[in-house]
Amino acid sequence: MAYDGSEQGGPELIGGRYRLGERLGQGGMGVVRRATDELLGRQVAVKTLALDSGADPADALREARVVAQVRHPHVIVVHDVVEHEGRPALVMELVDGGSLADRLAAGQVFSPRETARLGLDLLDALTAAHARAVLHRDVKPANVLLEKDSGRAVLTDFGIASLPGATTLSRTGAFIGTPEYTAPERMRGGDAGPASDLWSLGAVLCAAATGTSPFRRDSIGAVLHAIVYEEIRPSAAMGPLVPVVRGLLERDPERRLGAAEARRMLAACAAGEAPTAVAPVPTVRDGAPPAVPGGTLPDTASGGPRGGRRGPRALPFVTAAVAVCAAAATVAVLLAMQDEPPAGTAAGAAGTAGAGSTATSAPPSTPAPGRTPVSGTDAASREVTDERGFSLLVPAGAIRTTDGERVIYTSPDGAVRVGVRIRPVPPGGAIGVMRASDEDGPRSNPGYRGATVEETTRRGLPAARWEFTWDGFTRAEGARHTFDIAWEEGETLYDVWVSAPVGRLDEARSRFGATVESFRPTGG
Structure with missing residues (x-):
């Protein structure tokens, strides 16, 4: 909301040069406001830690250091770190136009070509981060800013990103991230790598083209179940994007679509062409052809060898069920952290049971x-x-x-x-x-x-x-x-x-x- 001028002396000045203005957004740890850099005469965004968030002030410095490692046109720029109410505040570039989450909440959905262009921007941002061994770990519509005039997409909020050589952010008993955009290997408590961010990208592309995450359900337990077990059936509304989305939402990270192949397929979609997919590699379980219990999708239209990765690994339902039970212990924390409220799903035609269940x-x-x-x-x-x-x-x-x-x-x-x-x-x-x-x-x-x-x-x-x-x-x-x-x-x-x-x-x-x-x- 806009500043109402009620404080004596006018809008607050911090760091000796940044005049705080209207609130632009709020996340789990802080508030982002528009501000004026009075020294350079430009508009910026300032992220301050909420006093009641329980966040460690070191987290803000950590986020600044993470972003400083990645310089790319589609990654948010941090200009400065100043003190505000005894805590560090991040001064960032102002991307005027709101987030992808704002657009979706207003009822806007993107055409397949527009979604593909958005995907290319985000994929470039993630590729630049991964080249520096930085994992974002919270790719979701609320963390994608869309510049009003240019249409440029900017990946922001690296607050829970992992940085090599730095202490990993963690909170006792808490899962870090947004459930419906989180890869299944992270849900299972396994090692997460660049492929985990690519899974999240796939979910974001679905949201952009259809208006909602493919894993949105009416409870956190149902979200977890959908991610680790249910069929993944991209909407036909995604058109030529379906093969790349299916590849990115492959549950086995060893079989998931890699960045280079995803870029090729997204570029074809953005050009209005139907992307050709690499041949799938069948999963073999105990020497027999796979019966798919929702753990993996052997038929991803764009599955197959990914740059010399190891062969596929099966994800039995027992593993998924154990993961769901273990993850259920974090439900209260997940609810508190989720800043995109779940909505109900629409019923499909009689006789078919797909990912919408x-x-x-x-x-x-x-x-x-x-x-x-x-x-x-x-x-x-x-x-x-x-x-x-x-x-x-x-x-x-x-x-x-x-x-x-x-x-x-x-x-x-x-x-x-x-x-x-x-x-x-x-x-x-x-x-x-x-x-x-x-x-x-x-x-x-x-x-x-x-x-x-x-x-x-x-x-x-x-x-x-x-x-x-x-x-x-x-x-x-x-x-x-x-x-x-x-x-x-x-x-x-x-x-x-x-x-x-x-x-x-x-x-x-x-x-x-x-x-x-x-x-x-x-x-x-």
């Missing part, structure tokens, strides 16, 4: 004792009673996630999904819903084909059945097939579906029949 930290369902084999397969099942008011058979060991009105149970190998949606009967009834979903199929399911929609009945009730094939979540897994049925029971529409790779079509068909037959409303 919101995970529950503990499945609110009650498994019945024992495991029941599904007829015609070796796959075991268990019966669950879900808090949404139904019971049914799901794959043994299935993980429960939610996406708006939808509840999804995913098999431990990530391949088979059982979904349920319960809502009031809409106009047009069950058949209307299925016909609308079929019409929307090419948009919501890439490679949508072989679809059939037919009216039917379930136990004498009006129903509709929808069946289709589509390209699937990952190239390694391949095409998927979905069986879906919706029926009207009084004023309620029940929708149950099963989706699986086409190579497991018989299992999917058998499981669909058993799941629908086992479904019972519980009135909960």
Whole structure:
């Protein structure tokens, strides 16, 4: 807010030359204000430590030293360090135009070409930092400034960056960073390198093109689950950017897209061309082809060898689950540090469960004792009673996630999904819903084909059945097939579906029949 002139003597002068003005922003440790450098007659930005932030004054000096190591047009410049209220204050260049977070909050999204240009600026900034062995560790929209006149992007806030030879910033019991833009290896407490910043860049590109992080959920636990486990399915709105984003959001840092390849692909997008991706390298786990439990994405359209990096490493779900449990201990600290409040996610089309689903930290369902084999397969099942008011058979060991009105149970190998949606009967009834979903199929399911929609009945009730094939979540897994049925029971529409790779079509068909037959409303 602008200075109101209420203090005697006018706006405060610090360092003998910087006249403080309006507040431009506030982070976890300090406040940034516009100021006038009265000696040189220029506008600057001054970052002062908030008295109640608990930040160590040495952190400000540390940030200044980090930024001083990296001189680049897309990295914020620190002009001076002065004392303010007994604490150091950073005097920086003023980038007039606000942050990327401000633009997104105002409802602005960027075209794929604009996003690619933004990505090139940030990638250049990170490359310059990494060349000095500096890791930013908090790349997010709030730390990306966009100059109003030139459109130049500037990476700022190196307050938690790591600097070689310097003491690492840490706080007892706290995770340092912003969860929904943090790489999975950091979530797991592993070593972080330049690849961790590139993951964050991928998440920022998604936010710029779609308006939100791909990992935004309604709780911190759900954010952590999404980052380390859930499918990553970039929005089709990203167009030619999808391959580079998938490469940057590869969970295994050894397989993640490197800076040079990312630059080539972003440059192609910025020029209005479709980037060509390097061939993916399949992950081999225990000598067998991978079944992807969401830990890695072997099919990243731009995966493959990255400048002589070592071969891929698997990320079993057990590791991810342990990480989520360990990270849950930091929830209170994460909430206090997160300066971009999470928002709810939109529900997708019926029959698909993608990265937009919101995970529950503990499945609110009650498994019945024992495991029941599904007829015609070796796959075991268990019966669950879900808090949404139904019971049914799901794959043994299935993980429960939610996406708006939808509840999804995913098999431990990530391949088979059982979904349920319960809502009031809409106009047009069950058949209307299925016909609308079929019409929307090419948009919501890439490679949508072989679809059939037919009216039917379930136990004498009006129903509709929808069946289709589509390209699937990952190239390694391949095409998927979905069986879906919706029926009207009084004023309620029940929708149950099963989706699986086409190579497991018989299992999917058998499981669909058993799941629908086992479904019972519980009135909960």
